[in-house]
Amino acid sequence: MPTLNSNSNSNPNSLWWRDGVIYQIYPRSLADSNGDGVGDLPGLIGKLDYLASLGVDALWLSPINKSPMRDFGYDVSDYEDIAPVFGSRADFDTLIAEAHRRGLKIVMDLVLNHTSDEHSWFRESRSSHSNPKADWYIWRDPAPGGNAPKPPNNWASVFGGSAWEWDETRGQFYHHMFLKEQPDLNWRNAEARAALMNTAKFWLERGVDGFRLDVVNAYFKDALFRDNPASFSLDPRAALPWFRQRHLHDYDQPDLHSVYRELRQLLDARPERGLIGEIFMTEDPRVFARYLGDDQLHLVYDPAFAAQPWLPRSFQRIVAEREAALGADAWPCYCLSNHDWPRHVTRHGGGPFAAARSKVAAAMLLTLRGTPLLYMGEEIAMPSPNLARHELIDPPSKRFWPFYNRDCARTPMQWDESLNAGFTTGKPWLPVGASHKKINVAAQTDDPNSVLNFYRALIQLRKASPALRRGSYRPLIERPVAAMTYLRETDSQTMLVALNFFGHDVTVPMPPGQWACRLSTHAAEHAPGETLTLAPFEASIFERR
Ligand code: BGC
């Protein structure tokens, strides 16, 4: 059966990236071991027992490479080193060994679309037209006309303004899709490409189990540098030039496949490695399908859920689109939150029902057909605090306040009710959410009804159930209004998932058969007949007897 994205070096019956649960760590905010207020690798190592106790299979670490931290690590100044604030390469080796000892895989975030402007490659590249790395970045002459140098085309930066920055020394513009301190690499240059491939090889040799490739569909830009056509949008973000263009020429270019194939070969030379690509600014899953497959990416990191309102029909539509586009030969991957969006607990409304809602969301994420990706802290329904404007430090969050906020997704993990939530003995780099007094790991550990223990139970159930891991998906309500129900089926097992998104009872039809409840947010014993009445915010999972 599963030729699906496996290779001769892997055990097709259990592939961590396909059968497991992946947990994203934002290393700055997990645990600080040395009191400098910033989370670090020794701090993370100290939490491995906790992470293993969740039952997750792999840890994806947001970037830990050396970086001036303009984009908090997504601006790398040395691919082969660890940022001193996080620790040393020896700490990383210890992390790998200690994680593997506990059966946890380590997935590294590789940011290969751009570097920091402080990377020695860029320093060299900008120094003259004739240096050996002159062509490692995307340099262009100004467009003709005008008094001041005019950008070569209309491409925009995601973080505002033009994507072109003037450089006096070279008398040319360089391209940056993100901050101007993040110049884009020129993947069309064979030496640059080889150097980037070597970074992947370097970390594979150090024992990492896979990569999350940052903005992996942006590596190539149009070779002719044609303007993007304008587009009309009612999206409030259309205040930015980026959102007023159709991005025909600055990402999703056909040249990408050869890179994915080459990276995949590197990974396939070793057992059980996984390649997860962040497909950026592309909502059409048919595009994902082009990048997935036996010789390309294993998974597309798909943040679509993070943009959905709390309505069952929104999530069901996203799932339906992926089921249709990916078919049986590719595998979806879902997440509710990450370091780029306010946390879902807050997005979905917060308030007194936040914990109840977050259990429903978790039950959905962990029972769908597709790899679940959890974001650190969601297992305790950690909310995003309301940060004051002066507390923001992320450049785009500062620039686009109050419309965009990434800092509120990145505040320290809430371990206990003490002053800094058990995160640090120093001054935390971002404020600790006031909610930590009530919402923290310590308080939830011994509470059988906590969100934390519900996550653990869901993960165990998924592990034990072939249908939840691998089975087909079939929605039972065509146009869901308040509740979402679906079947997950293999030849030997049928599971039914019933989720009530709202604070009132909902009655849903049941398919024929005898159903035994395997896990529920509500203690009451269900004996569903032709219908099932779900209590407010009830999530229940049944198995056909
Ligand atoms: C990461 C962001 C980062 C950007 C540029 C993204 O998709 O998730 O945090 O700012 O890539 O590297």
Ligand code: MG
């Ligand atoms: Mg520290």
